[in-house]
Amino acid sequence: MAYSDWWKKSVVYQVYPRSYQDSNGDGIGDLPGLTSRLPYIKDLGADVIWLNPIYKSPDKDNGYDISDYRSIQPAYGTMDDFDKMLQEAHVLGLKIIMDLVVNHTSDQNKWFQESKKSKDNPYRDYYIWRDPVDGHAPNNWGSYFNGSTWKFDETTGQYYLHLFADGQPDLNWENPQVRDEVWNVMRFWLDKGVDGFRMDVINLISKPAGLPDGPKAPNEKYADVGKVVADGPRLNEFLQEMNQKVLSKYDVMTVGEMPDSTPEDAIKYTGLDSHELHMVFQFDHVGLAGNADKRLGKWNDAPIKLVELKKSLSKWETELNGKGWNSLYWNNHDQPRAVSRFATDDPKYRVKAAKMLGTTLHMMQGTPYVYEGEELGMTNVHYTKLSQYEDLESLNAYHEFVDDEKIVDADSMLKYLSYKSRDNARTPMQWDENKNSGFTSGKPWFELNPNFKEINARDQIEDSKSVFSYYKKLIDLRHNSDLIVYGDYELLDPEEEQVFAYKRRYNDETLLVISNFTKEQVTRDYGQSKGKLLIGNYDDDLDMEIRPYESKVYLFR
Ligand code: TEU
Ligand code: CA
Numbered sequence: 143m144a145y146s147d148w149w150k151k152s153v154v155y156q157v158y159p160r161s162y163q164d165s166n167g168d169g170i171g172d173l174p175g176l177t178s179r180l181p182y183i184k185d186l187g188a189d190v191i192w193l194n195p196i197y198k199s200p201d202k203d204n205g206y207d208i209s210d211y212r213s214i215q216p217a218y219g220t221m222d223d224f225d226k227m228l229q230e231a232h233v234l235g236l237k238i239i240m241d242l243v244v245n246h247t248s249d250q251n252k253w254f255q256e257s258k259k260s261k262d263n264p265y266r267d268y269y270i271w272r273d274p275v276d277g278h279a280p281n282n283w284g285s286y287f288n289g290s291t292w293k294f295d296e297t298t299g300q301y302y303l304h305l306f307a308d309g310q311p312d313l314n315w316e317n318p319q320v321r322d323e324v325w326n327v328m329r330f331w332l333d334k335g336v337d338g339f340r341m342d343v344i345n346l347i348s349k350p351a352g353l354p355d356g357p358k359a360p361n362e363k364y365a366d367v368g369k370v371v372a373d374g375p376r377l378n379e380f381l382q383e384m385n386q387k388v389l390s391k392y393d394v395m396t397v398g399e400m401p402d403s404t405p406e407d408a409i410k411y412t413g414l415d416s417h418e419l420h421m422v423f424q425f426d427h428v429g430l431a432g433n434a435d436k437r438l439g440k441w442n443d444a445p446i447k448l449v450e451l452k453k454s455l456s457k458w459e460t461e462l463n464g465k466g467w468n469s470l471y472w473n474n475h476d477q478p479r480a481v482s483r484f485a486t487d488d489p490k491y492r493v494k495a496a497k498m499l500g501t502t503l504h505m506m507q508g509t510p511y512v513y514e515g516e517e518l519g520m521t522n523v524h525y526t527k528l529s530q531y532e533d534l535e536s537l538n539a540y541h542e543f544v545d546d547e548k549i550v551d552a553d554s555m556l557k558y559l560s561y562k563s564r565d566n567a568r569t570p571m572q573w574d575e576n577k578n579s580g581f582t583s584g585k586p587w588f589e590l591n592p593n594f595k596e597i598n599a600r601d602q603i604e605d606s607k608s609v610f611s612y613y614k615k616l617i618d619l620r621h622n623s624d625l626i627v628y629g630d631y632e633l634l635d636p637e638e639e640q641v642f643a644y645k646r647r648y649n650d651e652t653l654l655v656i657s658n659f660t661k662e663q664v665t666r667d668y669g670q671s672k673g674k675l676l677i678g679n680y681d682d683d684l685d686m687e688i689r690p691y692e693s694k695v696y697l698f699r
Pocket of ligand 1: 203206243286306342343401475476477535564
């Protein structure tokens with residue numbers, strides 16, 4: 143059966159349920175809370191909600207460690223609450239896609255509890271177990287969350303593999319029984335009526351045969367596991383099996399989270415004839431900003447260079463055009479807040495800067511994602527103390543680099559955390575100016591950003607000049623334009639260091655997008671005087687003058 147490409151014309155809104163809306167005063171966001179906010183998401187104009195994991199979990203990695211794929215985390219509510227939420231969303235015309243986390247489970251999952259009991263347990267091969275080599279871990283892979291990817295288990299004297307935390311053992315996809323279990327989990331949710339999946343690190347599921355050591359610089363302790371495991375030998379085969387046995391039977395949307403993936407890989411997964419996934423969610427542009435000390439990985443506070451950002455985003459625009467499909471995003475629950483990272487959260491420019499980023503992204507080819515609070519221009523939280531952090535990635539990195547290996551001093555690491563930590567995205571949603579910003583009547587699980595009196599939904603919904611109202615217009619433009627959805631893309635002036643300008647073309651129409659990424663006014667002529675202004679973030683248009691963080695879009699027919 144052939145389905146239409148509604149997912150190409152959609153805008154996705156991402157909800158991190160823990161921080162969205164609490165309904166019962168326990169300080170934790172939940173499903174009834176989300177249900178009560180669905181009309182807000184509808185008002186914004188989003189079509190699809192990507193819901194971060196809500197399954198039963200010991201929450202070592204906020205739900206990305208699932209102990210039971212068929213039940214709801216009690217703090218989020220009951221299955222009944224889920225069904226009501228889904229039904230309510232559908233009544234409003236909103237689709238719900240679930241987070242499918244099947245590269246790994248929690249170590250509390252029944253499958254792993256069985257697997258670790260003995261070498262001949264029927265679940266043993268659900269995971270990846272290896273003997274020690276010379277009394278050490280079987281290879282040199284370093285976990286995404288620091289330390290080795292191997293953990294020794296006394297019971298059977300073997301190591302198990304975990305690309306993420308040691309509480310997140312990797313499933314063995316070579317085992318057909320594991321794949322059948324995953325297909326059944328997918329059917330369980332699809333039969334309830336969910337509208338698709340965002341698949342967590344799905345390009346890491348096929349490990350290279352023999353699990354060989356990876357390349358490693360002499361001063362590094364471990365090899366970068368992403369470089370060894372991403373886009374493994376059987377990945378396309380596994381995704382095709384998933385499509386054939388499950389996905390092809392439902393009209394749903396699928397997006398594969400793909401760290402360390404290339405456009406060539408993405409075309410294989412999302413190409414017209416691939417029968418795999420609809421779109422990729424890749425990390426090129428958020429992985430930018432190099433560090434002098436590679437051992438620190440993503441941890442630095444180097445601002446992103448606009449020339450590199452343009453190159454990265456444009457590469458995906460042009461290489462996937464007509465061949466594959468990409469997701470467009472500035473931030474999610476794993477990334478700092480967009481406005482703080484890619485522009486400025488200086489109160490003098492914040493509103494302009496947030497709208498400028500929105501314009502730059504929403505006029506591109508791909509499916510745009512709005513992460514909760516981005517539509518308000520929410521900012522990084524700017525913590526100064528380690529005790530304020532909650533996220534295990536941030537805490538592990540601090541302990542490894544500052545305490546154990548002593549390769550960075552505490553003050554610098556705290557600066558890096560305040561710029562890059564995932565916790566920046568996880569502070570509760572800012573609904574109004576009241577206590578806890580309307581997120582909870584109790585004690586919030588995580589401190590709110592103290593700027594909620596200045597930045598909150600209630601103020602912005604009523605204000606036609608707010609970031610929220612501007613995002614509504616951006617989304618509305620896409621819904622009414624094949625040019626924005628399907629047009630070709632051309633980057634203008636690649637080496638220009640202050641302005642991001644590009645064109646889109648479709649049939650006889652051309653769109654011109656001009657964004658100033660700096661707080662200086664500049665003069666640029668891209669022929670805009672002959673176009674019709676579609677949208678802009680200043681009240682008037684000074685033609686060739688481009689003001690601080692100004693962004694404007696012109697149509698030519
Ligand atoms: O993230 C996958 C991933 O590649 C992470 O290493 C990501 O780059 C990192 O969090 C950035 O700081 C997914 C989920 O989105 C993340 O929340 C989970 O922690 C991770 O998988 C493990 O399931
Ligand atoms: Ca709650």
